[in-house]
Each structure stands twice: as structure tokens, then as C-alpha cells.
Amino acid sequence: MSTATEKKSLSTSLIESLDLGQFSFADTQRSEAFKAFKATGFPEAKSEEYKFTPVTRSLTKHFSAPELSKQTGADESVKTLLNPEFSENRVVFVNGIYSKTLSSITADSKVTVQSLSEAVTADPSLLFDQLNTTDPFALLNSTLWSDGLYINVPKNVVEKKPLFIHHLHDANTEKVSAHTKLFITIDESASLQIIEKTDTQGDQPVFNTISEDIIVGENGAINYCKIQNDAGHLIQVANTTIHQHKASRADTYTFTLNGKLIRNNLNIIIDGEGCESHFFGLYLTDGDTLVDNHTTVDHKKPNSFSNELYKGLMAGKSKGVFNGKIYVRPQAQKTNAFQSNRNLLLSDDATVNTKPQLEIWADDVKCSHGCTTGQLDEEALFYLQSRGIPKGTAKAMLLYAFAGEVLETIKNEQLKNYIDSIVSERLHKSY
């Protein structure tokens, strides 16, 4: 007979040990979020939403409960991670804390960019929607967030300069647990472009959650690009929710090139007529990276259009996961909703799980979805080789052509060139 000592789960340890007293702002919202998190805990292995993406297992392996709620400082050296391409109009977070010295906000901009802690202190109603989620990591983010931004684009302001938001992690010596929150409102007929990037330095494990709510007012527009290209050991769960009002437009781009375990939840709520929404994604993985894109498009009102294209290239032992939900509510007649997910597996050990989920209650709609998983076309490869192109270059050309369908949709030339360069470099190097 042996007495099994049951090991406490990470959820239980965190719930028992977390002292919200360490935080100095958003107390009410935080304790509400914590209460909700207590009810869900970290997702279990069998959780429908996380069954292919073992965030909990990975966190349990690398973090103790106290480490999850501990803030760590950073070394100056992380600033080498900054991109010279995006030095203007830049907001930088280091290990989840806003860095005034590394940030540079254009002074003449009409856009308000403010610390979220200050904004919430002034107006506690700002985070009204934070409990309107079932994602445990969104709730955890609302419990643990250390810093964030409140961004407002006032009526009729069309901001041409993109706002670059850079999350840096210094994992050189210590484990990092960093949690930031963005709350963005784009008022009537206003528009904003955001480029958000994460970067990690060092090999210690990093747990990062980012939650962002973007509210796009009538006739407004958001153009949002996420770049994930982290060296090191990053476990990240990003929740992005875009609420679209009447005749608004949303364009999102999600590029994932590196990291350990990346989960993106992108939720689009189309809550107005005549909206247009485009979502593009490209994930290039190798090694043991896992990238999971869960997207939801919720058509609540009639006469809107949404189009989604996600493409993935998986090499090594890497894994891709795609889940695309489209809801068309009963009143959302004349909806056009399209979705496509295309994958290429470049090794025997790479895998992908892709699942479209359409739930349509309206009857006068046009909806389509398609997902494919294949391998590199050997005949095409031979064709290129037979013209004198070495196999490696030929492969890179074909993969680049595959990725090109997503790349060419980027409208900002500077951004396009940047993404193009990191994608090309990657395709020539690792595949």
C-alpha cells in the first residue's frame, strides 16, 4: 500500500496563494475577474477549446503559482530588440510594464494614448465588458494585468501614422510572467492603424497574456497587425476582441513566426449593418513550436461582409491549430461570410488540426468555408529544378508563393516590406 499524495493543480495553488493586495489599481474589476477565474480555473486537458493546445500543462511544468503573479524587472539590454523600422509613434512594454524611456508618442497626434491604470481609475466603467468572456486566460489577464493602454481616436480623426505597440520580455536571468491590457475606442468616422509585436530575449520561460478590446464606432476603421516572432521560450495567450458598429471596417493580420506555445483568440463582433471585415493570418512554424489561432466572427446584424484567410507552413515537429467559428444570427440576413484555412506540412512530424465551425440561423446568407492540408508539390519543385534552380531555392520560392497570398494583402508598404523580409529570411533559412 502506498499513500498517494495528490499534487495540487496550478489552478488551486494560484487561487489559494494569489494576493490581490499587491496591485494598486482596478481593485473592483480585478476581484470580479478573479472570482470568475476561480470558477473556470486553467483549462483542463480535455477542455474543448484547449484540447490541442496544452497551455495549462506547459505552465504547470515551468511555473509555480507565486511565479505566475510575480513581476520581474528588466535589463537595459532588451532595448536591442526594438525595431528601427518602427521607431516613431511607439509604445513599449518591458515585462508587462510601460517603459516611458523606450516609448515615443508623437506629440501632435490627436489620438489619446494613456496609461490604462490611470484611465480606469478616472473612469471605472471602462472595463465594463471584461467579464463577457469564457476564456480563462482573458479572465486571468483581467486579474493579473500589470499595465496597459487606453487609446482613443476622437470623432473624424483619421490617424495615418500607425501606432506601434511593442511588448518586450527580458528572460535572460529570471522567469517572466507579464500581463498587459489594451482598451481602444475608435469613435465615429475615425480610424487607426496598430502594429503590435512581441519579442523575447533569453531562454527562461515567459508567460504572457495580452487582452485587447477594440471598439470601432459607426463608419470607423481599425487596421490591426500582430507580429509574433519570439526567440526563446514564450507561452502566450492573446485575446483580441473587436466590436464593430454600423458601417465600420476591420482589417486584421496575424503573423506568427516563432515562439513556444502561442494561442491567439480573435473575436469579431459585428454589431451593426453594412460592416466589412477582413482577417488574414500566416503562421510559419518549425522546431517544437505550437501555434493555435482560434477565431470567431459573430454576425449579429444584417448586410455585412466578412472574409477570413489563414495559411500555415509547418516544419520540424511543430504543430498548427486553426479553429474558425462563424455565427450568423437569425436577424443577420444578407450576410456574406467566407473563411479559408490552407496548410502545408513540410515534414513527417509536423501536424495541423483545423476545424471550421459555422452556425447559421439566418436563411438569406452566403457563407462558405474550406480547409486544406497538403504537402509541397513535388512536380512543381521538379519543374523549378529542371530550369537550374537549386532545390533549396526552389522550395523557398514555392513556400514564398504560398505565403504571398497573405503578404500581398498588407496595404502599408513599410509594414509589407518588413513582414516580407522576415518571412523571406525565414523561408530561406529554415525550410
Next chain:
Amino acid sequence: MLKIKNIHARVEEKAILNGINLEVKPGEVHAIMGPNGSGKSTLASVLAGREDFEVTDGSIEFLGKNLLEMSPEDRAREGVFLAFQYPVEIPGVSTVNFMKTALNKIREYRGQDTLDAVSFLTLMKEKINLVEIDKALLNRSLNEGFSGGEKKRNEIFQMAMLEPKLAILDETDSGLDIDALRIVANGVNKLRTKDNATIVVTHYQRLLEYIVPDYVHVLYKGKIVKSGTKELALELEAKGYDWIKSEMEVA
């Protein structure tokens, strides 16, 4: 230039070539004819280095080098060109970019400087006129949505750009109407010099009216069973492949 000796090849477990011997000298045009399934396209593929085929015996020497030891890309860089029977459609890669990459990789291999944009465009213009191809096609994705004739014309355009020493035309006439056939054949003829050679693989005599061969070989069951001059092609056309088959069976 090309010395094929006793080549045996198979795909999976099936033997397709059963001892081919052929010698091609600079300036010559050889036609390989034969009924369906005789191994014509396999021979073309083996020369270009397609991996699906396993060479089990024999040797191929090209300009004094062992061709069988070379990768497909090195064969191309040494001067072998295969015009595909079914050119592959490659979305997202334009013919222009494709040719620029190919040409520069070949030049690198030969120790030549790569071409800058201006010289490349000048060369391209010259070749476009030579093979009468619509320039707009070349900026589109490679072969994507091209008609049969446009695909074949694009093959000849590529051949013109890369200036091979040995061109192998694999059933280039299949699927072409008479006008397209004439344009494609004209292109090939304009590219002929005393230093390069052409192997024309075809089922029908039709193409050989335009590309006149010095030698005609008839392939049957993976072997060359008859060789002759261009008159052999006419005889074949008149008597049909059954003539060869019955002759073989009698023998």
C-alpha cells in the same frame, strides 16, 4: 554530346526502359517516336533527372560527364533542357521572376556575373520576339490559367532564355492546334545552331513536318527497335504503329 548506353529504368517495380542506346551529336535533331506506353516520356524524364524513375543499368554521358550522378538543377546548368509535356501551374510565381532566378543560378554555376535588371529585361524582350509570346502572360503566375498553346509557348520561351545545349521536347505537339504548332516549331527552329542538339519526343509525324529531324528512332516496349532518317517517320505515319508491333512479334 550525349551518349546513352544500355539504359534500363523502372518506376516502382515496373520496368519501362529495357536497354536504350542512343548517341546525339552537336547540331543534330533526333526524333523519338513510338506508341503509347513505349517509354518515350520516361526516357525524357530520365534525362532530366526526375526522381520517380530508377535507373537500374546503363550509363548516360553528357559532354563527357556522368549525367546520372547529377541533380536535376545541375543537369539544367550543364545545358540540358526538358520542355514538359504537362507544364506545371505555379500560383504566386511569375514567369519573369522564375526566369530571372533560373538564369542567374545557371550563370552563377558557370562562373558568370548575374544579370542586372536592365540586361535581363533586354534579353527577355529579344526572346519574346523570337518565340512570339504575349508579354502580359509572363507577368502572370507561371502557367496558371494558361491555355495548352500558351503553356507550350512558355516552355519554348524558357528554352530561348536559358539557351540549352541539349533540348528535349516531350510531346510538345500534344494539345496544340496547327497555328500554335507552327509558332512553337518556328521558335525551336530559330534556336537551332550547329552547337546545340534537340531530341523531339512525339507520337505523331505532324510536328516533324515543322521540326525536321536528322534521325528518327522508334521506341517499342522500352527499346529502340528501328532507326532511320525522316522518311521513317512518314512510313510510320502511313502504316501505323501496328506495323512495328507485328514486325516485332514476327521477329
